[in-house]
Amino acid sequence: MKKLGYLLIASVFLGTDILAVNAGIAQISMYRMLLAICVVVISFIYIRRDPSVSLRFNLQDNQFRYVYLIWLVIGIFSFIWARDGGGWMKGVFFVGTGTFTIVLTSILMTSQKDLKTSFTILFIMIGLHQMMGFYEIITNHYIWADLSGPVRANFSANSGARVPYTTFTNINDYSTLIFASIPLSCIILFNTNKKWLKGLSILSILSTLFLLYRTGSRGNQLALILFVFTLFILKTMKRRYLRGVLYSLGVFITIFVVAYFAIPSLRYSIYSVVIDFIRQSGSNVYRINLLLNGFAFLAQSFGLGVGAGNIETWMVESPIFVVDAPNIHNWFMDILVAYGLITFILYTLMYLYILRQLYVSYKYSYNPFIRSSSFFLFAYVISFVASSISSASNIFIEWQWVMWAVIIAFVQLTEKKESETLMTWRKDQAFSTIK
Structure with missing residues (x-):
């Protein structure tokens, strides 16, 4: 069953062009087929009550699954107020497949060996995209990208203008994928004794920079x-200072969101200040306008959100500020504006908990793999806030769901190791008391 899980992780990087079946209304990719098979197999095993697979949901051990399941349920019920049924179906589909991927990965990938293998698979598959990117730049041969005539002509005439696409339709989507190889390369580099693999990790980092x-x-x-x-x-800041910074940031965001909805005059003041500051032309203005429209849509929907997959519809039909594209270009705003305040608050709390757990594991774990991996994943989770503003709509990018599924499985492993360490300490204390 774990091998099927590994195949699921690897297959998502094939996209919808490689080994995919055209079903008319949608492309059935290898990843989607394997996900369906995994769900069926897990359900069958559960029905047979196999002790190796547990689907028992208690709050302490499955808070991540609960957050994503609540997100999915809210997305499903948003059909009641969603304007566009087609967009709603698309949104629910991607949140649903992403949620199932996270649940399945957390069930299957439970040991240190499982997570090491998962990280290696992610590293290899993104590495293949790196190699294909260099191939496209050098040869000007794009196998899967559907480039327009003028773009192809420009690439042919000017080799310096060539950029990689591989299986993506947008250069920013490719760039977001490539950036994710940085923490993976670092994890591989610091957790292997094989010199060739260390060299490959360093080469991957250098390739990513280029x-x-x-x-x-x-x-x-x-x-x-x-x-x-x-x-x-x-590496340099003491724990009490870092914790204070994180808590202060969380309190500030909470107060700002509450005040934004509670005080109408504050909303208009923010709009005025931002508009005066960015009153110029260019893509940055449109990006700001997308965010401002998002906040306006959220207020108009009374904090419920506009509905799964419906941001694009609202951007086209009811924009208050001028934009050049319907996609909001922000992972967190995508969640807030489409799925509402409840989903956003739960997700943000989970996000902060992941950061807290990774930090504690980095600082206090005696396990070298957990310690070093937590170090680099903490930095990735922080930097993802910036990385997520690049792609048009991260919700619809399947590899990101898989990446987060592996990160969450790793965090659950750190919780497990932390619990085992605590139990061992308590036993030692009890034994010392008896003596």
């Missing part, structure tokens, strides 16, 4: 800077 420069994705270039800065802060 490809991020070549793609020109500002969001992911900013994420890289934030990643390195976070590593530096983790």
Whole structure:
């Protein structure tokens, strides 16, 4: 069963062009087929009451699953107020497949060996996209990308203008994927004794730096800077200061969101200040306008959100500020505006808990693998905030759901190891008391 889980992780990087079946209304990719098979097999095993598979949901051990399941349920019920039924179906489909992936991965990947293998698979599959990216730049041969005539002509005439796409339709989507290889390469580098694999990890990091420069994705270039800065802060800042910064940030965000909805005059003041500040032309203005429209849509929907997959419809039909594209270009705003305040608050609390658990594991774990992996994943989770503003709509990007599924499985492993360490300590204390 674990091998099927490994195949599921690997298959998501094939996209909807490689080994996919055209079903008319949608592409049935290898990942989607394997996910359906996994759900059927897990259900069959559960019905047979196999003790190796547990689907018991208690709050302490499955808080991650609860957050995503609540997100999915709210998305399903948003059909009641969603404007666009087709967009709603698309949104629910991706949140549903993502939720099932997270649940399945947390069930299957429970040991340190499982997570090491999962990280290696992610590293290899993204590495293949790196190689294909270099192939496209060097040869100007794009196997899967559907480039327009002018773009192809420009690439042919000017080799310096060529950028990689591989299986993606957007250069920013490719750049976001490539950035994710940085923490994976670091984890492999610091957790292997094989010199060739260490060399491959270093080569992957160098390749990523070049490809991020070549793609020109500002969001992911900013994420890289934030990643390195976070590593530096983790190494130099004392725990009490870092904890204070995180708590202060959480309190500030909470107060801001509550005040934004409770005080209408504050909303208009924010609009005025932002508009005066960015009153110019360019993509940055449109990005800000997308966010402002998102907040306006959320207020108009009374905090419930506009419905799964319906942000694009609202951006086209009811924009208050001028935009150049219907996609909101922000993972967190996607969740807030489409699925509402309840989903956003639960997700944000989970996100902060993941950061807290990774930090504690990095600082206090005696396990070298958990300690080093927590170090780099903490920096990635922080920098993902910047990376997620690059792609048009992260909700519809399946590999990101798989990436987060593996991260969550790792966090659950750290909880398990932490619990085992605590139990051992208590037994030692009890034994010492008896003596």
